[in-house]
Amino acid sequence: MFWRFISFLACQLVGGFAGWYLTFPGRGMAGALAGVVLGAAGWFLIDLSRGLRLLRWLRAGDVSDVALTTGLWGEVCDRARRLIRAREQMTRESENRLQEFLAAFQASPNGVVLLDAQGQIEWFNQMAATHFGLDAQRDVLQHFGNLVRDPGFAAYFAGHDYRRELIMQGRESTPARPVKLSVHLHRYGEGRLLLLSRDVTALEQAEAMRRDFVANVSHEIRTPLTVLGGFVETLQTLPLTDEERERYLALMAQQAQRMQTLVNDLLTLSRLEGSPPPGASDWMPMPALMRQLEQDAHALTAVLNPSSDHLHQLEFASLLEGDIAGAPNEILSAMGNLVSNAIRYTPPVGEIHVRALLLPDGRAEFSVQDTGPGIAPEHIPRLTERFYRVDRSRSRDTGGTGLGLAIVKHVAQRHGAELKIESAPGKGSVFTIIFPASRVRLRSNTTEGLHASASAGLPATK
Numbered sequence: 001m002f003w004r005f006i007s008f009l010a011c012q013l014v015g016g017f018a019g020w021y022l023t024f025p026g027r028g029m030a031g032a033l034a035g036v037v038l039g040a041a042g043w044f045l046i047d048l049s050r051g052l053r054l055l056r057w058l059r060a061g062d063v064s065d066v067a068l069t070t071g072l073w074g075e076v077c078d079r080a081r082r083l084i085r086a087r088e089q090m091t092r093e094s095e096n097r098l099q100e101f102l103a104a105f106q107a108s109p110n111g112v113v114l115l116d117a118q119g120q121i122e123w124f125n126q127m128a129a130t131h132f133g134l135d136a137q138r139d140v141l142q143h144f145g146n147l148v149r150d151p152g153f154a155a156y157f158a159g160h161d162y163r164r165e166l167i168m169q170g171r172e173s174t175p176a177r178p179v180k181l182s183v184h185l186h187r188y189g190e191g192r193l194l195l196l197s198r199d200v201t202a203l204e205q206a207e208a209m210r211r212d213f214v215a216n217v218s219h220e221i222r223t224p225l226t227v228l229g230g231f232v233e234t235l236q237t238l239p240l241t242d243e244e245r246e247r248y249l250a251l252m253a254q255q256a257q258r259m260q261t262l263v264n265d266l267l268t269l270s271r272l273e274g275s276p277p278p279g280a281s282d283w284m285p286m287p288a289l290m291r292q293l294e295q296d297a298h299a300l301t302a303v304l305n306p307s308s309d310h311l312h313q314l315e316f317a318s319l320l321e322g323d324i325a326g327a328p329n330e331i332l333s334a335m336g337n338l339v340s341n342a343i344r345y346t347p348p349v350g351e352i353h354v355r356a357l358l359l360p361d362g363r364a365e366f367s368v369q370d371t372g373p374g375i376a377p378e379h380i381p382r383l384t385e386r387f388y389r390v391d392r393s394r395s396r397d398t399g400g401t402g403l404g405l406a407i408v409k410h411v412a413q414r415h416g417a418e419l420k421i422e423s424a425p426g427k428g429s430v431f432t433i434i435f436p437a438s439r440v441r442l443r444s445n446t447t448e449g450l451h452a453s454a455s456a457g458l459p460a461t462k
């Protein structure tokens, strides 16, 4: 400011002196005064031109090209440049933060859509694009309600009550492969909306399975309980002969046994699901396993067919001189279930062949073949579902719980083994468990593993 004042004075002095010099000796004072005014005017003109330069520079907005360096305008220019630089830096940082936020939303496993106060799309991530079939080029600034036509969603969107999430059909949902989406809108800012979507197909399926399971277990337990209750009432109210009483008590014991078997199978399943997979260091000798299964099979056919003229023809062929690694009681229970099914579903005098053999690639195969009724192809993929039965009454008559093959499948999976089912109506069935080569050892070293589990036996009435 000081130098600005000095330069202003200097211009006037120089102008005054020049005026005086040029008009001397005639009108020296008037010339000097005019010179002062001209000097001041000149200073103002130069100052104005510097000011205009600065204004042009500011309008151009290119801070790298320095407009002025000296004087008051130079300082204004310098300050303005620093201010602009600081603002640019802040904008850059804000943009980087915004990009980081958007990248985080992009990485989210959930769909995210940002809607403005009019419900138009401002931004969405890739997952939302997949969930709703959105296109970044085409759909930004489109009204979201016009793009998602699901009636449930339309009512939810228009209802303005976003306290709860909405479960709706996914875009690619088909009756065979239903896809369920959870959609939840949240308000933010001034009337804006954040939409979160997630694929809940697996969750919904698990929930449906849980509901089915509880309903099935309740049903399975209610039936024998109702029968038991009926007999108890009969025993309490009716005068019965000793013979009748004996008969009723036997039937009650049968129903109690049925409930016991069901609870045991449920506990087995829950143990299989809740425990870590068995290690591969416990070896069981296959020939001993086969002997145990054979003993149990003869006992079961005798129990199921009290008339000894009509027993099943059982053939056991142990062609694998080796061991299998795994949990002894699980393996015996899985194999026992297959043998028990073959006996229970094959009419007496039918044939049942049980084989254990080594495959050329080192895997071991355990198979149970029967000459029973066989199973129609449409049932085969569902046999290992819990409580799935082809013939309910036959299963019930023989004390089946509908959980046997579910247990077999679990045990096979836990041992890295494969369960194969081949069957055709009228042609019998073959159930095979194939153990991986890593769980097969050819030289038999131990017989202890089996003895521990031998007491498990075949499920007599399942």
Ligand code: ADP
Pocket (backbone or CB within 6 Å): 337, 341, 342, 345, 346, 370, 372, 373, 374, 375, 383, 384, 388, 389, 390, 391, 395, 396, 399, 400, 401, 402, 403, 404, 405, 406, 429, 462
């Ligand atoms: P269940 O306790 O009813 O036997 P499983 O899970 O062991 O239950 O078997 C499921 C269904 O598969 C049975 O209800 C039966 O209809 C069918 N099944 C299983 N094994 C055989 C077999 N060897 N022959 C014919 N049908 C069978």
